[in-house]
Amino acid sequence: MNSSKPTTSFRKSSYSGGDHSNCVEIAVTADGGRAARDSKNPAHGTTHHSPTAWAAFLTSLRDGTLGH
Template sequence: MSVSDELVTPFRKSSYSGSDPNHECVEVAHTADGGRAVRDSKNPAHGTAYFAPGAWQAFITHLNRSEAS
């Protein structure tokens, strides 16, 4: 079974990406187990990275701490 079989939401591009197609952007989708699937928005066929729920939460926590400092 592939990650795409486990998606419960469609991929969504960050609102920070803007509309310029030359921006470096990622897309994120929720997976059935509460994790996230991440891919390059300019080249979605190139592959998808999967993050387990705990790993995704640790990543978001780190971003929030970095943003606050």
Template sequence: MNQDIVTAFKKASRSASGAQDCVEVAQTADGGRAVRDSKNPTGGTQFYPPAEWAAFLHGLKSGDLGR
């Protein structure tokens, strides 16, 4: 997995401007995603390969992950 981050981190579009509990996501060079805590951007980053990120999104969209 290529962990080179190629886009800027962005907060979810549904996050309120003053929201405290947000994550930020950036794209990696291999098409995967990097995820970090917006309150602590230097605290660590999790990396997901493209197939895992696609499975995560599918689970969200289908409701398989609950709410």
């Protein structure tokens, strides 16, 4: 079984802009991580993030330390 394969449908953030055209879509993967893709070009590929990497990403967003 591919643990990076999405096990749920991709969804857009409720924080996306009004027209929802510039969004990142996220889906849960079998290993508890996340898959992400561009909503405008979903066929152009998906990035896969382990549960640990996804948690670190969310923490850095909350703490305001992303990219610092």
